[in-house]
Amino acid sequence: MRPDARAWFESRTTSVPSLDVLDLEGLLCAKRRGQHRVSVVLPARDEAATVGGLIADLHEQWVQRTPLVDELLVVDSDSTDATAAVARAAGADVVAAADVLPGHGSRPGKGEALWKGLAATTGDLVVFLDADLLGDVRHFVPGLLAPLLGDPQVEYVKGCYTRPLEVGGTSVPVGGGRVTELTARPLLNALWPELAGFVQPLGGEYAGRRSALEQVPFVSGYGVEVGLLVDLLRLVGLAALAQVDLGVRRHISQGQEALGRMAGQVVSTVLARAGREQAGGLLTQFRHDGAGFEPHSTAVAVDERPPLATVPEYRAPLGDAVVG
Numbered sequence: 001m002r003p004d005a006r007a008w009f010e011s012r013t014t015s016v017p018s019l020d021v022l023d024l025e026g027l028l029c030a031k032r033r034g035q036h037r038v039s040v041v042l043p044a045r046d047e048a049a050t051v052g053g054l055i056a057d058l059h060e061q062w063v064q065r066t067p068l069v070d071e072l073l074v075v076d077s078d079s080t081d082a083t084a085a086v087a088r089a090a091g092a093d094v095v096a097a098a099d100v101l102p103g104h105g106s107r108p109g110k111g112e113a114l115w116k117g118l119a120a121t122t123g124d125l126v127v128f129l130d131a132d133l134l135g136d137v138r139h140f141v142p143g144l145l146a147p148l149l150g151d152p153q154v155e156y157v158k159g160c161y162t163r164p165l166e167v168g169g170t171s172v173p174v175g176g177g178r179v180t181e182l183t184a185r186p187l188l189n190a191l192w193p194e195l196a197g198f199v200q201p202l203g204g205e206y207a208g209r210r211s212a213l214e215q216v217p218f219v220s221g222y223g224v225e226v227g228l229l230v231d232l233l234r235l236v237g238l239a240a241l242a243q244v245d246l247g248v249r250r251h252i253s254q255g256q257e258a259l260g261r262m263a264g265q266v267v268s269t270v271l272a273r274a275g276r277e278q279a280g281g282l283l284t285q286f287r288h289d290g291a292g293f294e295p296h297s298t299a300v301a302v303d304e305r306p307p308l309a310t311v312p313e314y315r316a317p318l319g320d321a322v323v324g
């Protein structure tokens with residue numbers, strides 16, 4: 001690893017693998033002292049199977065029992081299942097992505113849901129979590145907040161973890177994060193070697209100061225994490241980025257074809273940030289129907305939203321003025 005990346009890794013990586021290691025009173029004290037307001041945003045598309053338990057845990061722990069979280073918002077990203085109703089019943093506020101900043105229209109994708117979630121919340125500290133997480137992840141929230149509450153120089157905190165791969169009833173202890181290992185990490189190491197110390201550049205759990213998040217664009221699809229990392233590096237510098245080891249992360253894995261499309265979006269995002277125009281913006285994959293190969297092409301070109309700070313409606317008082 002390059003010396004600057006190693007120095008960053010050693011000085012900016014903390015560890016919160018469970019609730020037991022946290023000084024909750026200290027965190028609450030820092031939150032009060034800094035007059036912070038914390039928003040937690042979960043983008044969700046068809047996550048009715050997992051979002052209820054996750055929200056119930058977070059709401060019970062961080063809204064009811066320990067007042068660390070002021071807003072707990074699920075952004076319903078065009079779900080066709082009961083995601084919205086399940087999340088609401090479990091204690092979250094729920095907005096449909098399409099209803100936020102309606103004048104700006106609606107686009108598909110996870111990054112779009114995050115951008116709308118940032119617009120629909122008011123906290124100066126914002127935590128993002130995927131809605132398909134499995135198991136007890138209550139410690140993710142204070143773990144991600146701790147560096148922001150404890151050090152005014154930190155602007156953005158990326159979660160990292162070991163990732164089992166659970167497919168077809170079998171589990172490989174560290175087999176997860178396939179797009180990370182085969183696409184994102186090699187690209188980032190090649191183009192921005194100072195970011196080589198990030199263990200999970202793609203994972204969906206991170207937190208930042210609104211003042212920084214509202215100054216960067218949000219890629220609408222799965223390129224959002226890699227885009228944020230590179231854009232925030234440019235905006236605030238490596239020393240203002242941090243990561244926290246959150247232990248083990250389990251989630252619902254996608255199949256190979258879907259991961260190929262995700263990798264295509266990550267590649268497009270990286271190429272755009274490296275100043276390379278995309279030739280076609282299409283990813284062609286193949287299926288064999290028994291008689292021969294059938295090509296399927298998908299658009300993976302970068303589609304992105306501008307920094308929220310440049311959106312006039314965002315400047316209006318948030319809440320009712322923005323949502324609906």
Ligand SMILES: O=c1ccn([C@@H]2O[C@H](COP(=O)(O)OP(=O)(O)O[C@H]3O[C@H](CO)[C@@H](O)[C@H](O)[C@H]3O)[C@@H](O)[C@H]2O)c(=O)[nH]1
Nearest residue numbers: 043044045077109110113130131132202203204222225254
């Ligand atoms: O159009 C979409 C697609 C996904 N999601 C939600 O986004 C989260 C992550 O999506 P998922 O399809 O589970 O992604 P993964 O296969 O887990 O991909 C990983 O890698 C991606 C690329 O960096 C990250 O965006 C993910 O957070 C990270 O978990 C979940 O809550 C989804 O419901 C949306 O809200 N809208």
Ligand SMILES: O=C(O)[C@H](O)COP(=O)(O)O
Nearest residue numbers: 176177178179180202253
């Ligand atoms: O981060 C990744 O690389 C993708 O989420 C794929 O993860 P998985 O291999 O654990 O499904």
